[in-house]
Amino acid sequence: MHRDYKIIYQTAIKGKKALFVQSLLADENEIDGPFNNSTLIELCKTRDWTPGLIFKCEAPEGGIGNVRNVFLNCVRYAIEAGATGFIVPEILLRTTTSPEGTPVPFTHYFDLPHFTTTLQSTCPQIQLISHQNDLFNLPSTATPVPLIPTSITTSLLGGFILGAPGNWSENFHSFLNITHPVPPSAAKPILVSLAAPLLQFPLTYDDPHLVAQFGRILRFREDVRRIAATTLYALNTKYNLGLEPGRNIPKGKFYGAHLRTGVDALAAGWTPYAIQERNYIAHALKSKLPLIYLTPTTPADVEAFTHTAANASISVETKDTLLASISPPESSSIYTARKGFEDEWKLLQQLSWDQQLLVDFEVLLRSSIFGGMWESSFSWNVAMRRHVV
Numbered sequence: 001m002h003r004d005y006k007i008i009y010q011t012a013i014k015g016k017k018a019l020f021v022q023s024l025l026a027d028e029n030e031i032d033g034p035f036n037n038s039t040l041i042e043l044c045k046t047r048d049w050t051p052g053l054i055f056k057c058e059a060p061e062g063g064i065g066n067v068r069n070v071f072l073n074c075v076r077y078a079i080e081a082g083a084t085g086f087i088v089p090e091i092l093l094r095t096t097t098s099p100e101g102t103p104v105p106f107t108h109y110f111d112l113p114h115f116t117t118t119l120q121s122t123c124p125q126i127q128l129i130s131h132q133n134d135l136f137n138l139p140s141t142a143t144p145v146p147l148i149p150t151s152i153t154t155s156l157l158g159g160f161i162l163g164a165p166g167n168w169s170e171n172f173h174s175f176l177n178i179t180h181p182v183p184p185s186a187a188k189p190i191l192v193s194l195a196a197p198l199l200q201f202p203l204t205y206d207d208p209h210l211v212a213q214f215g216r217i218l219r220f221r222e223d224v225r226r227i228a229a230t231t232l233y234a235l236n237t238k239y240n241l242g243l244e245p246g247r248n249i250p251k252g253k254f255y256g257a258h259l260r261t262g263v264d265a266l267a268a269g270w271t272p273y274a275i276q277e278r279n280y281i282a283h284a285l286k287s288k289l290p291l292i293y294l295t296p297t298t299p300a301d302v303e304a305f306t307h308t309a310a311n312a313s314i315s316v317e318t319k320d321t322l323l324a325s326i327s328p329p330e331s332s333s334i335y336t337a338r339k340g341f342e343d344e345w346k347l348l349q350q351l352s353w354d355q356q357l358l359v360d361f362e363v364l365l366r367s368s369i370f371g372g373m374w375e376s377s378f379s380w381n382v383a384m385r386r387h388v389v
Helices: 002-025 038-045 064-081 112-122 165-179 208-217 222-239 263-267 273-286 299-311 319-323 342-350 353-365 377-387
Strands: 050-057 083-087 091-093 102-104 127-129 145-147 190-194 255-258 291-295 315-317 324-326 335-337 369-371
Touching (some): 002 222, 038 112, 038 208, 050 064, 064 083, 064 208, 064 353, 064 377, 112 127, 145 165, 222 315, 222 319, 222 342, 222 353, 255 273, 255 353, 255 377, 273 369, 291 353, 315 319, 319 324, 319 353, 335 342, 353 377, 369 377
Parallel strands (some): 050 083, 050 190, 083 127, 145 190, 255 291, 255 369, 291 315
Antiparallel strands (some): 324 335
């Protein structure tokens, strides 16, 4: 009898977790509600489309914040130019074993089926092309036309933001007429390769509703979002927060902190660890939030931050501490999956370090108050998504 009850209880708990995760992943339960593509549809209806004009985005490097911004800028340029073909972009990863960079697919970070469905349902004029190699039977695309998007205009703000975006399409077609007097056609298309455009297309040019929704064409891969939802479930059950899957940002639950350190941040002269630690803990105390979800760079940062926060009666959690426990206790780097979270922990360990940051991104979106670094594009991406709620 006792065994039967135990099985029923375990099944109920698993069902509760599954229900929470599935509800959190539903489109209507995003923090800003369901995706509303109406202004993007209207934008695409008003553009002049050129058969045979194909855009390619050169693979950007950097963190998820930079990559996401570059991809969105590339799509926006493609729409503005009236390109009827768009090659699914790749990402350039630099590692110690590959300092020159290794191209990885779009799916390294993003949900390709979502991107495909979303873009083609809003801008059906654009045909997505899986890879440049798929153009092998179109010799006119063999030599791409290189283009730095900001080079064809003299009106720039801060040296890199389009000052007159309404004129960019006309400038582009004038440029293309010079480099290719014979216009592109479906039979003889032209491939234009955009140098990775970071922070170039101004938000002030488009309708505020479009600006708020446009970034939703990019969604993180399914496994990442599922791990993030499970991490929130673990946080919710451990601290009895009463989190409910649904739109809007929950009030009075937990503080989200993006602690960005590391050799590169130090070399760039970014805000040092000590100042970040002081600011986040002070902000959490002022916000009356005694629980911080931390996105750290190193295990040493977690240990130091947790110790300081404890002195202020603040608990600190990470995705690692929520899905696993330290074993043995005196170790700071050996984790064992917590009961009920074995599958998610295994999935998390299969992700690269940069993919694991996507889990943090999703959790930070749901924090009651968020603190980040002004130098970090990751922090800005989180803040901008939360800003529209």
